[in-house]
Amino acid sequence: MTADASPQHLSRIIADLLPYLRRYARALTGSQSGGDRYAATTLEALLIDRSVFQRGLSHKVALFHSFHQIWSSSGAPVEEGETGLKGRAQEHLKRLTPNTREALLLRTIEEFEPEEIATIMDIETDEVEYLLRVAADEMRDAVAGRIMIIEDEAIIALDLQSIVADMGHRVTGVARTHEEAVALFEAERPDMILSDIQLADGSSGIEAVNEILATAGDVPVTFITAFPERLLTGERPEPAFVITKPYSEAQVRSAISQAMFFASTETLIA
The missing domain is CATH 1.20.140.160 (PhyR, sigma-like (SL) domain)
Known part of the structure; x- marks a missing residue:
């Protein structure tokens, strides 16, 4: 060695x-x-x-x-015995083509090249390309619904709205602060929340989401942050889906599909 x-x-x-x-x-x-x-x-x-x-x-x-x-x-x-949204997500998972979600996550969230994914998964690069095409189609068709955005930067909020709409989802609205986020959720319950961490008035997207989920129950959440390693410490509850800033459209699409598919409600303690 x-x-x-x-x-x-x-x-x-x-x-x-x-x-x-x-x-x-x-x-x-x-x-x-x-x-x-x-x-x-x-x-x-x-x-x-x-x-x-x-x-x-x-x-x-x-x-x-x-x-x-x-x-x-x-x-x-695939875990058995789940109920509610997670139970339905597990039923979706049973019907997916094997290895598609793995390939999609490795490419879009972790940003591996197809050749690297082939090495990681012990398959050929051509198969990786096929899996990525199938995964995008299957995840897109699995779920669609209403998405609430918590984001204080106007340009980013507009970009996220465009991506969400292009995927076939409907945006219920955009909140810039903790208070706005809670009010927006109460006005119309979304099927998913896409949230930034640091908001306009210095408030926390984490705190806003935790307050919402304390009474709302099962709503999948994807967080956006420039410093994912600060959230993924293992020292406190963490979200299952995290997008790293600066993000790509493919990352947002994949994370939204994955989060809604699995209906993850795990949050952070701010």
Whole structure:
């Protein structure tokens, strides 16, 4: 083992990449607890065998490849016994083409290139391209509805509204502050919330969403932030779906589809 591949060096590398692995794992499972179980199992496996980091891959590709060995060996399970929105989401999941959501998340949320996804998933690049096309179609057709936007920057809000409308959803309105967000939700309950973290008057999108969900129950949420690693610490409840600023249209489309599909209601403690 070279100096760069020493256990101490790898520990630092993995620690830096872990928030992104946990984000991906949560998006796959639809919950923080479920995703973290797979991430933890991956780390346990790497304690035994670190050889994937000696294959000339980028560190992030190597880590995600290790995760996928665990994920695929468990059969990418669908949890049973869920009720309500999550129960319906699990029923949708059973009908999806295998490996499509994995490929879509790896490409749009984690921004891997198709060749890297092929390495991570142990498939051919042509198959990755096929999976991405199928995933986009299946996720788009699975759910549609009303989306509420919490965003204080006018240009970004307009961009998000355009993306949401183009996907076939309807925007119930745009809130710029905590108070506006609560009032907008009470005026018309959306099927999903797309929320920034820092709002115009210094208030918190996290606090606004938590107040809404305290009484509203099951409403899926996607958060937007320039610093996702600050949210994905594992020290408090976290959202299953996080978009990193600056975002791409593909990221927004994927995150919205994934969040509505899984009806994730997990939030943050501000």
